[in-house]
Amino acid sequence: MRSKAPEKNATASIPPSAHFKHRTLVVAPSWIGDTIMAQPLFMRLHKNIPDSQLDVLAPPWVAPVLRRMPEVSEIVDNPFAHGELSLRARYRLARQLAQNKYERAYVLPNSLKSALIPFLAGIPERIGFTGESRYGLINSRHSLDKAALPQMVERFAQLAQAPGTPLQRPVEQPRLVSTPEQQAETLAAVGTERPTKVAVFCPGAEYGPAKRWPARHFASLADELVQRGYIIWLLGSGKDKAVGDEIIRLARSQPGALRNFCGETSLSQAIDLIAVATLVVCNDSGLMHVTASLDRPLVALYGSSSPGFTPPLSDQATILSLQLKCSPCFKRECPLGHLNCLNKLEPQRVLEACLKEITP
Numbered sequence: 001m002r003s004k005a006p007e008k009n010a011t012a013s014i015p016p017s018a019h020f021k022h023r024t025l026v027v028a029p030s031w032i033g034d035t036i037m038a039q040p041l042f043m044r045l046h047k048n049i050p051d052s053q054l055d056v057l058a059p060p061w062v063a064p065v066l067r068r069m070p071e072v073s074e075i076v077d078n079p080f081a082h083g084e085l086s087l088r089a090r091y092r093l094a095r096q097l098a099q100n101k102y103e104r105a106y107v108l109p110n111s112l113k114s115a116l117i118p119f120l121a122g123i124p125e126r127i128g129f130t131g132e133s134r135y136g137l138i139n140s141r142h143s144l145d146k147a148a149l150p151q152m153v154e155r156f157a158q159l160a161q162a163p164g165t166p167l168q169r170p171v172e173q174p175r176l177v178s179t180p181e182q183q184a185e186t187l188a189a190v191g192t193e194r195p196t197k198v199a200v201f202c203p204g205a206e207y208g209p210a211k212r213w214p215a216r217h218f219a220s221l222a223d224e225l226v227q228r229g230y231i232i233w234l235l236g237s238g239k240d241k242a243v244g245d246e247i248i249r250l251a252r253s254q255p256g257a258l259r260n261f262c263g264e265t266s267l268s269q270a271i272d273l274i275a276v277a278t279l280v281v282c283n284d285s286g287l288m289h290v291t292a293s294l295d296r297p298l299v300a301l302y303g304s305s306s307p308g309f310t311p312p313l314s315d316q317a318t319i320l321s322l323q324l325k326c327s328p329c330f331k332r333e334c335p336l337g338h339l340n341c342l343n344k345l346e347p348q349r350v351l352e353a354c355l356k357e358i359t360p
Contacts, residue, residue, distance in 0.1 A: 208332025
């Protein structure tokens with residue numbers, strides 16, 4: 001997806017709101033998928049404190065998904081790169097946030113640095129898991145029981161409850177908003193009409209190549225779907241453009257049946273394009289979670305990662321994983337050099353899963 005200048009939500013420009021009696025700050029994760037999995041927490045916070053404004057401190061690249069969450073009031077730009085301390089700049093941001101008189105803060109990442117700004121802002125109640133020995137920084141501390149909370153979405157949702165209480169299940173499913181008006185605007189911007197049958201492929205995975213189904217398999221699947229009357233859209237970031245081009249080169253379908261949008265759309269536009277899809281095939285990636293949150297028929301492909309920890313949260317999702325002895329290894333690249341967990345996931349098996357998803 002093409003990088004766009006973020007819509008500014010500069011901290012100093014956020015006025016204190018007279019409409020809400022209470023204000024809450026959430027420190028968001030730095031990954032798109034993780035941020036989507038935080039939405040059930042946002043839903044629960046609104047239920048627990050109905051008259052509350054929920055602001056989110058987030059890096060600019062995840063802001064587009066937050067803008068599609070009705071629970072979020074304001075987005076505060078988090079300018080700090082991963083691992084960057086910048087203590088003086090964090091203090092300045094914290095003092096700006098202090099003007100908003102937040103009553104509580106939820107710190108979702110487990111790092112010590114992520115807890116600094118709410119502490120320096122003097123927010124009275126600071127909620128999160130103990131994480132990196134954050135005693136004092138987090139003063140309403142949850143202890144993580146990985147066996148009781150195997151999924152990331154459950155861990156986030158747990159923070160809406162008092163420490164030590166069992167998680168209330170079932171956990172809500174994320175739901176991003178994509179209106180017909182937004183979809184029409186995006187289709188016009190990319191120069192295409194709403195298709196009758198379109199399959200969206202998301203061939204990238206920001207984490208690394210051990211999560212990416214091979215281009216030749218995507219190409220074979222594309223040919224099978226084109227024969228069934230589908231056009232194919234490839235979505236992803238600029239880093240995925242090369243693999244998108246390779247998929248088109250390897251496919252044997254007629255020219256124009258496949259279109260590579262990788263690097264040509266913003267994340268907001270990708271959300272709208274996925275929202276009009278008949279079917280989506282994704283690696284374990286942020287766009288997989290976007291698809292699940294839009295409740296589109298989805299086939300999710302897992303290699304080095306585990307669907308047990310970060311599954312697509314949708315009743316319309318089919319998960320495919322070979323569950324080899326060597327996986328999940330959670331590595332960026334295959335440590336054995338063969339990537340059998342994805343190379344041996346044959347296109348025919350994925351096609352069968354696709355046809356099941358789209359059969360009434």
